Amino acid sequence: MRFLMTATGREFFQAVDDLRLSLSQIKMLTLLGEADEGAAVKRLAEQLGLSMPAASRAVDGLVKRGLATRIEDPDDRRCKQVSVTAAGRRTWADLIAKRLAGIERFVDALEPAERDALAAGLAPIVARDDVSHPTRKRAR
Amino acid sequence: MRFLMTATGREFFQAVDDLRLSLSQIKMLTLLGEADEGAAVKRLAEQLGLSMPAASRAVDGLVKRGLATRIEDPDDRRCKQVSVTAAGRRTWADLIAKRLAGIERFVDALEPAERDALAAGLAPIVARDDVSHPTRKRAR
DNA sequence: TATTGTTATACTCTATAACTATA
DNA sequence: TATAGTTATAGAGTATAACAATA
Numbered sequence: 001m002r003f004l005m006t007a008t009g010r011e012f013f014q015a016v017d018d019l020r021l022s023l024s025q026i027k028m029l030t031l032l033g034e035a036d037e038g039a040a041v042k043r044l045a046e047q048l049g050l051s052m053p054a055a056s057r058a059v060d061g062l063v064k065r066g067l068a069t070r071i072e073d074p075d076d077r078r079c080k081q082v083s084v085t086a087a088g089r090r091t092w093a094d095l096i097a098k099r100l101a102g103i104e105r106f107v108d109a110l111e112p113a114e115r116d117a118l119a120a121g122l123a124p125i126v127a128r129d130d131v132s133h134p135t136r137k138r139a140r
Numbered sequence: 141m142r143f144l145m146t147a148t149g150r151e152f153f154q155a156v157d158d159l160r161l162s163l164s165q166i167k168m169l170t171l172l173g174e175a176d177e178g179a180a181v182k183r184l185a186e187q188l189g190l191s192m193p194a195a196s197r198a199v200d201g202l203v204k205r206g207l208a209t210r211i212e213d214p215d216d217r218r219c220k221q222v223s224v225t226a227a228g229r230r231t232w233a234d235l236i237a238k239r240l241a242g243i244e245r246f247v248d249a250l251e252p253a254e255r256d257a258l259a260a261g262l263a264p265i266v267a268r269d270d271v272s273h274p275t276r277k278r279a280r
Numbered sequence: 281t282a283t284t285g286t287t288a289t290a291c292t293c294t295a296t297a298a299c300t301a302t303a
Numbered sequence: 304t305a306t307a308g309t310t311a312t313a314g315a316g317t318a319t320a321a322c323a324a325t326a
Binding site for chain 3: 180181182192193195196197216217218219220
């Protein structure tokens, strides 16, 4: 775990650095990419654990780089709807690929026997219906 | 992996926040904790990917909190030897425990069968003689 | 002259507080 | 009066550049 965290982190952060985006902006991009609809700045701030000003400025940067759009909500003109653009989705996908690359290299470096054993060990967990929240476990 | 990274990260960062230490200072503490002897500021900066001033200031904070000591190298008085103190080692151990707690909770939430399969899958990898650098693989 | 470390300065990202617009 | 968002200001943490001490 420790090795994977540091190894995959290294090139990931390098990529983030190259993009000239802050970590908050990356997280926001992820959040926007997973959401189907535009999100309010307040909601983004809450989900990212940021202050509203920090979220607002992070959005500024994303909009300026063409990775997101910010439009007024017609139903409540105090709110803005922030959405990811196609370019934003592309950028995010590239970053995820960087993360996975590190893990793939690790798996690739294993002996075939080790790799097979690991796959067998992970299979039941991956097959769970609540993979995204494994600690919400079913009755024992 | 993604779940573990975010789940273990949350309480870890909370603990870091409570300690009033920067992330660089935590990394430095880890580095110092693993080293047997005192390290020069330049070496710390290189290993952490920090500039020398940033490393120097990070050391300042650790010394001020009694987590590290900084003494002049008698052989080359340009260099300082930075070492972790007993209190520093204790602080670092507490943080590691926080990290492991998240993973333990995850493993604990698994079905016994899932847990056993995972253990079996990881065993050969853990048994390697180069666990700390798994990508340096032996001849196939 | 080269190297280690520190100080000076500027930039980024953050939060709190003050402000604007809408409800 | 309350809420969403932005702008103003201040505080970390970082890097580059300038400097001091030692080799």
